[in-house]
Amino acid sequence: MDRRVRVRFAPSPTGALHIGGVRTALYNYLFAKKHGGDFLIRIEDTDQTRYVPGAEDYIIESLKWVGITADEGVGFGDGPHAPYRQSERKPMYRQYVMQLIDAGLAYYAFDTSEELDAMRERLKASNVDSKYDAITRMAMKNSLTLPEDEVKRRLDNGDNYVVRIKLPKKEDVKFHDEIRGWVNINTAQMDDKVLFKSDGMPTYHLANVVDDYLMNISHVIRGEEWLPSAPLHVLLYRYLGWEDVMPKFAHLPLLLKPDGNGKLSKRDGDRLGFPVFPLSGAFPDKDGNMESFTGYRESGYLPEAVLNLLAFLGWNPGSTQEIFSKQELIDAFSLERVSKSGAKFDQNKAKWFNQQYVRHTDNAVLAAALKKEVEARGISGFSDEYITQVCGLMKEKISFIKELWEMGSYFFVEPAGYDEGVIEKKWNDRSPLVLQDIIQLIRPIDQFTAFGFEAAYNDALTKNGVSNKDFMQLLRVCLSGAAGGPPIFEMGVLFGKEVVLQRLQKALDTIKK
């Protein structure tokens, strides 16, 4: 029975979308496109207390930036199963909860949080797992222990209650994970999870299962942190009578910190100095303080590179090819080749990926980015043509777009200083003489070409008996201030004769040792 592939990415709008979340979305997207299916986005905002305004937009914008698009859902024009926000689907869940209660598979519970705490502490003290389960529920206030009329009275009275699933005392729940194989958990290890909260909202578990069923989801591809609750979801499908259309599960390995242990977290970005989020932004933390963070986009990463490097964190094609376009990823992707163990994020590799993409990016595209940087500094007077040529010279030298400016600002402004190491090592009594001669030889040139510039330079060297090796880098430093850079004579020609003359003169006037 081949059913249409329909997968979903279902984030909670509780803050910025972590790069690991982007990867989850990506794998869902790739899987859907690979199988000609649908990818949809559902917002799981059942916890009103954790809702962060703007988070939803951030998530959508992030996905769009890396090139992930959805066929249905929030941010992508909805679709046949609208609404796609669980808060807006609130009225839909109650009937399924009632269905479970009527079937004796769920029950009302009236315990206060104090009572729950007390229960947990009591059990902990006696060294027993503190779960609300088949044993402990009999000592709590719920529709299993309270007289029927008492339950009715409380309900009619509008008392606070939750609905919990009624799990069997001891029963194996087995399910197949597409990545890990068969997983078996006994209900004795699980607890009677809350399905329906006292605020009238379903919990993740219930909403997730109901929506996946209603939206005809064929595969649930999500992070490994969900593996322990997967049996609960399996049971829910069974109890609701949907087991025959239950989606297949695939639990993805986690993204780990580059150093030490643990999964990649928000803080790691600042601590290690690399982005953990796709886009720069700021959101309130749990205490309500605004916390800002930098993104891949603002750090100069190309979206295609991010897509590529993310795809390779936990998956590989089994070949030696590493650079993949989006379409190539779609063609090559399979859950089978997703690895089981977590992957540590490697900054160097990320940089390398970006470098590959920068190098193959059209000069005009790079120029647009560089132009922004230039204009942002209030610098004008440079043509698009000039900026494009700068990019052509610089792109072999950089790994990140932002380095176009960082390493090539001298194409637009005078160098602020001269590389001290080079001056220290190469500058001597004869240097000013050579510079002087270069200036004199260049000045009369009408057609300033790389060839002419080089010829003038060589003549000056010969005249003073100085070798290339000793002066070459000095010339570069005099022109750009930097020790490295693009081919020097081409660079000079791009500067133009006047700028070259002026900079050499300035070097002559200022460099002293």
Add this chain to the structure above:
RNA sequence: GGUCCGUUGGUCAAUCGGUUAAGACGCUUCCCUUUCACGGAAGAAUGAGGGGUUCGAUUCCCCUACGGACUACCA
């Protein structure tokens, strides 16, 4: 603590019982280059430990160790 998942070089990783255990990033050396980079060549570096199964285990099984996730009226 309990449950579940995992474990090939520093990192990402291939291998679906038999290989000199790929490849990439990073690192080192050399070549190219009148600099830096790119490119090219080479090198160091890996199957957590212990038991089995087998003619033969990185590969299958068990134990131990280690790592991770989960353990809320959060997702």
